Amino acid sequence: MTDFNRRNFIKAVGAAGVAGTSYKVYAEPKDKKECEKKGEEKKSPVLQRTLGKTGLKVPTLAPGIMYNAVNNQSVLLASAMKGATYWDTAHGYAGGNSELGIGKFFERKPELRKKIIIATKASGASDNAGRDNRLETSFKRMNTDYIDIYYGIHAMSRPEQLTDELKEWAQKAKEEKKIKFFGITTHRNIEECLHACAESGYIDAVMCSYNFKLMQQDKMNKAVEAANKAGIGLVAMKVMARNADIEKDDDKKVAMQFLEKGMTPAQAKIKAILSDDRFASACVGMKSVREFSENLKAVLRDEKLSFSDHQKLGEIAKANCDGYCAGCSEICSKASGNPYISDAMRALMYNDSYGEHEMAMETFHEIPLAYRQQFASADFSAAERACPNSIPITKLLSRAAEKLA
Template identity: 45%
Template sequence: MSKGKKAFSRRDFFKITGAAGLGSIFATMGNLAAASDKSDSKNSGPVTVPTRPFGKTGVNVSILAFGGSQNLESKQRLLRQAVKMGVTYWDTARTYAGGTSEEAMGKYFDRYPDDRKKIFLVTKTPSSDPDRMTRHLETSLKRLKTSHIDLFFIHRVSDVRDEVNRTTKAWAERAKEKGKIRFFGFSTHKNMEECLLEGAKLGWIDGIMTSYNYRLMHKDSMKRAVDACVEAGIGLTAMKTQAGFFASFYANIGKENETVLKLTERFMEKGFTPEQAKLKAVWENPHIASVCSEMSNMTMLQANVAAAIGKTKLSFQDKRLLEQYARETASGYCAGCANLCESAVEGNIPISDVLRYLMYYDNYGNHEQAVRLFNEIPSITRRRLAGFDYSKAEHLCPQKMPIAKLMGKAVEKFTKYAMG
């Protein structure tokens, strides 16, 4: 690729496959609806997203969850359409879009109160301190205009033994007794396997949201962790299912990686895009109750719903190629094993977090969110990031990532964006 060209993002890649891809998406929706009518003439209702049991809670949830880590103020029609399509697991958090995500969902429930009964509503607190959790829960209830939260998470847990304890259990039990939450758990972006295993040991966690995708699902450690949660009756929600990598890799995606071209061709012939295929790969694990996806427009919602209701499964060769592609591009993807890289450097350097923010910036195009999260890092730490010696961390990284280079790029991009 010439120097004059910019590295393209996930959205650009979708546009490239989109001319044919969008046609196949909408054709799929129409064909599926027609097939449904033929297969069950007694059922005149619309085709909607299937559901799965959420652990041992006794609740079934839609296998596609609406990710609320976006500004939803002007997207009431999108929320309405999600309900109509059966996307009734809604995920938000106190901090999403500066709190406006919760407020927008509350606005929706205020307008369509009957729909609240259909929604499995999830929100999160960034704190494990009981007093703060109480204040945050009360704020969320007011913003969301609801009397209860279906599943309340501690957000971004990286060490269960440190952040989720007996005090947390007592708090959750009181909140349940008061009818303010139905279920309790946590989300985790890093050290996921360890967090899942430790969460399963506790014996009282109802649900966990974890990074899980075609890159991570083949790891023996992840398989053991998921099995432990299943045995413990914990409902699992997958996030980061697209497993995006950093911008520098997009520069070579068509020129140096034939696997992705083979994958794209195979999937398009079957009537779905690579993005849809990555969702299908996760759904093939029946123990994943739902996949959380940030769907910012009708096209993405329809595409993901089409993938959820589509009967075409990935073949053995499809899955083999996805696994091969994951290996070939491993050094462009942070697998979240922060206990390795961060333990190799002194000074509490949040390597995994910064690389995740860079992924938000490069792959999702969420520049504002990435920079806001980056700026939450103490300034004294931020100033050290670009020139730090990451050689030991790079040596331990199982993905063989160029950590120093990526950290430098992150600081440069975030600083430039913040300066306007």
């Protein structure tokens, strides 16, 4: 068996983690000739779930195309062939080369467009005119005239961003058949945003950070439940919680428990998320076919994590949350007067954990200059004292300023 990195952790199902799941397991694909004889369509071996009130059937593993897909088409082809046909991109990813790469793929294989569920985001749009511009650009880049799921707010952080004007824009875009479904993404003040979406009445889908750390929090669980009851389709991102390392012997024993089952820590992380059937899919950034193939095994195999697995993971997640930025920016903002601390943390995570320096730079430079300048030398000890996860904020912000300024 491959010697997987035991220092990478796996996450647990939270208080609402279900004992059983309701997703459908498809059989292995039939022989093509046999399908043609019976007039049947080959079904994907990838597990699928319904995305909330949309009724859309989505694969439980969604490749995150955060990279330059113009020069790297391998994961697009592999995922299309293997049934992981829910692709997540954004107007701003890789300077537009994520969407351009998808367009290049459809130029070569136009027959696959209707089989692929495309989700993209209005990166940086602050009004409806900006959304119009980005949507039209996405059409041109991706060689398509419609988007399956359009996240009209990329990185929502405040409930008041859900305006009447936004609702009107979403309704019009649907009526004009430019988009099928409308939603938002959020990784800052997630709970407040989820409750606001649940109350809005017009948000179809939400992509939010959700991992073995966040799923232990009661406040997060209640927000997820509110969104789920409102029929909102939920997609998990930041699933790997990559800046969380295993340091203690107990943690290593748990990781070994999964390795002995023939499961990588990454596969266990995905399975833990999907044990919560309120989430339809786990979006994971994958640049190589090898990485995609390993993650794909998590949704091809019907093996589930045991109650004991979940219990142990939950205990360890709660005991070892120090150092993880949960995006609860209202706490550090109030203590420091700087509302962009979590954005800087996210940028640093893109750089250090994802190896995405360009994306990290773009994220960091979206922060207004006056606030960015504080990161290099200001004292954030008050924010550190307020932080529930004891993050060394001053040190990390200084590093972000050094690497990304």
